[in-house]
Amino acid sequence: MTELCIDFGGTAVKIGVLDTGSPLATTQIPVDRRDPLGRAEIAARELIAGTRPEAIGVALPGVVDRRAGTLVRAHDKYTSLAGVDVRAWAEKSFGAPAAIENDARAALVGETVHGVAAGARDAVLMTIGTGIGTAAMMDGIVLRGATDHAGILGGHVTVDVDAGPCNCGNVGCAESLASTWALRTHPDLRTHPDLRALVEAAGHDRGARDVLDRFVRVWGAALVTLCHAYDPAVAIVSGGVLAAREAIVPGLTAHLERHMWSSAHRPQVVVPDRPDLSVLRGLAVIARKDLDA
Ligand SMILES: [Zn+2]
Numbered sequence: 001m002t003e004l005c006i007d008f009g010g011t012a013v014k015i016g017v018l019d020t021g022s023p024l025a026t027t028q029i030p031v032d033r034r035d036p037l038g039r040a041e042i043a044a045r046e047l048i049a050g051t052r053p054e055a056i057g058v059a060l061p062g063v064v065d066r067r068a069g070t071l072v073r074a075h076d077k078y079t080s081l082a083g084v085d086v087r088a089w090a091e092k093s094f095g096a097p098a099a100i101e102n103d104a105r106a107a108l109v110g111e112t113v114h115g116v117a118a119g120a121r122d123a124v125l126m127t128i129g130t131g132i133g134t135a136a137m138m139d140g141i142v143l144r145g146a147t148d149h150a151g152i153l154g155g156h157v158t159v160d161v162d163a164g165p166c167n168c169g170n171v172g173c174a175e176s177l178a179s180t181w182a183l184r185t186h187p188d189l190r191t192h193p194d195l196r197a198l199v200e201a202a203g204h205d206r207g208a209r210d211v212l213d214r215f216v217r218v219w220g221a222a223l224v225t226l227c228h229a230y231d232p233a234v235a236i237v238s239g240g241v242l243a244a245r246e247a248i249v250p251g252l253t254a255h256l257e258r259h260m261w262s263s264a265h266r267p268q269v270v271v272p273d274r275p276d277l278s279v280l281r282g283l284a285v286i287a288r289k290d291l292d293a
Helices: 036-048 086-094 103-113 180-185 195-202 206-230 240-247 249-259 275-292
Strands: 002-008 012-019 022-030 055-060 063-065 070-073 098-102 123-128 132-138 234-238 268-270
Touching: 002 036, 002 103, 002 275, 012 036, 012 275, 022 036, 022 275, 036 086, 055 086, 055 103, 055 275, 063 098, 070 086, 086 098, 098 103, 098 275, 103 123, 103 132, 103 234, 103 275, 123 206, 132 206, 180 195, 195 206, 195 240, 206 234, 206 249, 234 249, 240 249, 240 275, 249 268
Parallel strands: 002 055, 055 098, 123 234, 234 268
Antiparallel strands: 002 012, 012 022, 063 070, 123 132
């Protein structure tokens, strides 16, 4: 049973061929803003090399309509895909049934089925990168809500009402204050091209250390809100920058310890061993489940 999984991320598209959730081959290409599907199709065809997958999973960094197979809204990311039937594209291009999902939800499925939180039934996930993605699971059910928005907008919780507008319409969102996108949009932060560069600079530069401390507090504030909303046993924190987990996780854990509701359970904060595979593994599970249903 092979699954073709395509993860349209903030800066790169990751593509994998998996066998019942285990990666067989993966590749990565930069995002082509003008024709993201066309470029991904070429790379995926090279990867599957003439074989036909049995199921396909596609992840997008925004609100998706699972039934319609479309990206509803991703603010500033993949604007050319708004309203496009991505599922129909995948099924036509690769000749198998396809499922689409929000990337953070897919990552949460991946980590609670195969990964660092395997077996967890109450979990939240926060992925930090170009933006901040979140997802939540309660009693073993990944939350979707009436219109597929539940759990995934945790990066757009207001952490400063006096801060400027976010591109989502809200003000002072965690994502607009502490993400790679924030580094690129705030004039005084542009010296750090991405979060990894910021962590690197924080090792020897006082100013960068202050910025990183503030970012960790913003992520901590967003995580406190997620924990208050969903009461998880496990909080999964993911994203490429977590390669430097010792620069981030202790601060996050301390923030939860200090600032969560006095009687609330402090979740175990965990980091995936392979954060680059969380979404692809989750997509394989989702695609297979849809096929069985
Ligand atoms: Zn926002």
